[in-house]
Amino acid sequence: MHNFPEALLLPNRLALPAEIAYLRDKYPMPQWRAHANYGELAAFWLQIHDALREQGRVLQQATLDFREGRSDATRFQRYFMPRLGQYLQHLEGHHHIEDxxxxxxxxxxxxxxxxxxxxxxxxxxxxxxxxxxxADSARTFRQDLARGHNAARHSADTYADTADRLLALLEQHLGDEEELVIPGVLEHSERPLR
Ligand SMILES: [Fe+2]
Ligand SMILES: [Fe+2]
Structure with a gap:
């Protein structure tokens, strides 16, 4: 692996430089889907990313609803914790297949x-x-939830901070990855990737 410059690391990065996303200008996003080499794999990739974004937003909204008193501890726990677990597993599984x-x-x-x-x-x-x-802060949050809404107030805040940071990192990563993956597919077709 390289010693990446600080500015390129995910928490600091705002966009991929043109030397890295060297096919980005040749294949602008609005034209991706109309290209002859845009096939099932590219469509599936974007679909997975959209699902990760959407599920992340749903969990974020559910956390906010709890923190602002719109859901009680028992109902929230029953709804939220299994979905969070599935979400984190989905994300890990996706990255594992990519790597x-x-x-x-x-x-x-x-x-x-x-x-x-x-x-x-x-x-x-x-x-x-x-x-x-x-996952760590969710565990503490879940333990406190068992003692009721008030007990979980502080750990809900801590959880929300860590989860918001994770989603912000993921958001940047997904967009940057798409700028490498989809133009790469359009340039070379999907055949060599299967
Ligand atoms: Fe990825
Ligand atoms: Fe991905």
């Missing part, structure tokens, strides 16, 4: 892809750490 299967194939398409996909893999590690922190 193990798809990223190595993208690196093989063109040597210019290597650095960008190494950076995305580094993002996964940063997201993984944030995910462990979120």
């Amino acid at each position: 193990a299967h798809y990223f190595p194939r993208f690196r093989g398409l063109d040597p210019r892809m290597v650095y960008g996909f190494d950076l995305l893999e580094n993002d996964h590690e940063i997201i993984h750490d944030a995910l462990l922190g979120t």
Whole structure:
């Protein structure tokens, strides 16, 4: 792995530089879906990302509803905790498949892809750490919830902070990844990725 410059690390990054997203200008996002090489894999990739964004927002809203007193502790716990567990597992599973299967194939398409996909893999590690922190604070939150709404007030705040940070990191990562993956698919087709 490289020693990535600070500004490129996921928590500091606002966009991928053009040298890394070197196909971005050639394949602008509004034209992705109309391209002849846009196939099932590209569509599926974007669909997974949209689901991760949407489920993240649903969990964020449920947390806010609880903190603002719109749901009681028992109902919230029954609804929220299993869904959070599924969400974190879904996210880990998605990153695992990318690291193990798809990223190595993208690196093989063109040597210019290597650095960008190494950076995305580094993002996964940063997201993984944030995910462990979120799971930890969710555990404390769940224990306090068992004692009622008031007992869980403080741990709900702590949980929300860690979860918001995780989702902010994920949001940046998903968008940047799409700027490498989809133009890469359009340039090389989906065949070499299967
Ligand atoms: Fe990823
Ligand atoms: Fe992804």
